[in-house]
Amino acid sequence: MAKTLTIHDFFKRFPDDAACLAHLFQIRYGYGFGCPKCGEIGTFRKLSKHPAYTCNCGHHIHPMQGTIFQDSHTHLTKWFYALYLFTTTRHGVPAKELQRQLGVSYPTALRMAHLIRVHMTAQRGVAVRLGHVDANQGRHAESCRVADAKLAL
Numbered sequence: 001m002a003k004t005l006t007i008h009d010f011f012k013r014f015p016d017d018a019a020c021l022a023h024l025f026q027i028r029y030g031y032g033f034g035c036p037k038c039g040e041i042g043t044f045r046k047l048s049k050h051p052a053y054t055c056n057c058g059h060h061i062h063p064m065q066g067t068i069f070q071d072s073h074t075h076l077t078k079w080f081y082a083l084y085l086f087t088t089t090r091h092g093v094p095a096k097e098l099q100r101q102l103g104v105s106y107p108t109a110l111r112m113a114h115l116i117r118v119h120m121t122a123q124r125g126v127a128v129r130l131g132h133v134d135a136n137q138g139r140h141a142e143s144c145r146v147a148d149a150k151l152a153l
Contacts, residue, residue: 082113
């Protein structure tokens with residue numbers, strides 16, 4: 001069984017956006033990645049003002065392209081922390097909790113939570129089915145049927 005990453009270890013490993021981007025680049029492309037334009041291997045360096053890497057020939061690689069981070073103005077450290085929360089909790093993370101923990105607006109937290117859930121479901125290769133849950137309507141104690149997305153195990 002894999003050892004769970006503690007919160008202290010997490011923040012030590014991903015202290016800033018540069019560390020997150022470097023990890024993302026390494027995970028997506030590895031150390032022996034060759035430039036698609038010139039073929040040089042391992043000659044990429046971080047661009048100073050953009051979340052991208054460049055080769056000596058000038059070709060740019062954008063590690064966030066094609067991921068849930070693409071087109072997001074939210075810092076990578078917040079995205080990584082949200083992913084950490086989702087992977088270390090048993091019952092998921094509500095958008096309100098992401099809002100409090102990350103210090104982002106509710107619509108941003110909702111979008112992040114949605115994208116993470118969709119991505120995690122797609123990565124597992126698990127189909128989503130709709131089920132029903134009885135919900136209590138407060139003091140009226142009426143039971144109503146609420147559609148709830150559940151993972152088919």
